[in-house]
Amino acid sequence: MPLFLGNHNNKVDRKGRVSVPASFRKHLSSDDGCGFVAIPSFPDPDQPDDPPYLEGMGYGQLHAMQEAVAASYGIYSEEYQSFTELTFGMANELACDADGRVVLPQALLDHADISDSAVFWGLGSKFLILSPRNHQKKLAATLRRTGGRKPNVLVRPTLSKTGDQP
Amino acid sequence: MPLFLGNHNNKVDRKGRVSVPASFRKHLSSDDGCGFVAIPSFPDPDQPDDPPYLEGMGYGQLHAMQEAVAASYGIYSEEYQSFTELTFGMANELACDADGRVVLPQALLDHADISDSAVFWGLGSKFLILSPRNHQKKLAATLRRTGGRKPNVLVRPTLSKTGDQP
């Protein structure tokens, strides 16, 4: 299971190319190169302070989400409909080149206010891509909301695989 | 398992030909070329704002749906009857030419209000074909219904396969 960690600020060249952090690339690679999906954020009415960003994840995570929604709600449910439209329907497929870079389409750059550099922010099973400024904004908004307190979590031993992979 | 993603606006020429997005074609190809099925939408009484569109899917997905309905309800059930009549009975088989294009019959173009360009909207296991205007309409209707909130999903690790294949 992929685990995206930390934040990495990389340059965006004039063609919109960005290096995907090497540690992320490992989780996004399969037999036919590395690739992932970028989904533009929606303005969330519950979090009006959140700046726009891109949500990145691998195809494995995407499949898992589809299966989870299909199993939980059923494929003719309203939830499945809206989920697929807002997630799969908004997704942009990005493929790395031989050097581990992707090109961010202009529409995505515009959406996330990214000009000359982008932050890859690892959030476990997924990651965000945002401008350095919006990275600070979003983190500040979260700190303001939570007061720095993390929600409590019940970690069930059966779910975690044994062994510590890098 | 196929995964149709994103939206792709392609031109329809005066013969009714449209390029099927290359990323879709990969999921629709078998030994005898690429082909899929287009099913005109029905007006949904629960969603009166939804404009007409075409529902596209590969033959694998059709098989899976038939098996699911047959297994859930039985092939002499009312549900199986109506499902087959409204799904298989309304299906139009479309085959790509050597350049990856299909011809949309006039009846389908009329149904979906498609004139000079069509949007292929990937929704995971299937996709929609609609006019750019109706694409916007349907997305707006979904955003209005959900308020921009995606349904929450509990992704259980056991469901996700290891590896990220596209």
Next chain:
DNA sequence: TGGGAAAACATGGTATCGCATGGGAACAGA
């Protein structure tokens, strides 16, 4: 522990290929 070599990474530029799109010729049915 420290220094040097080698690999990996981020970044820039260029060339080649594939895709979307147009038009026309061969073909079949009416």
Next chain:
DNA sequence: TCTGTTCCCATGCGATACCATGTTTTCCCA
């Protein structure tokens, strides 16, 4: 013969594969 359909070829733009370079990190050996 005429109409509508299927195949084949041409083309421009954009994507992507390839190459080159400097910098940083890692590794190995003294």
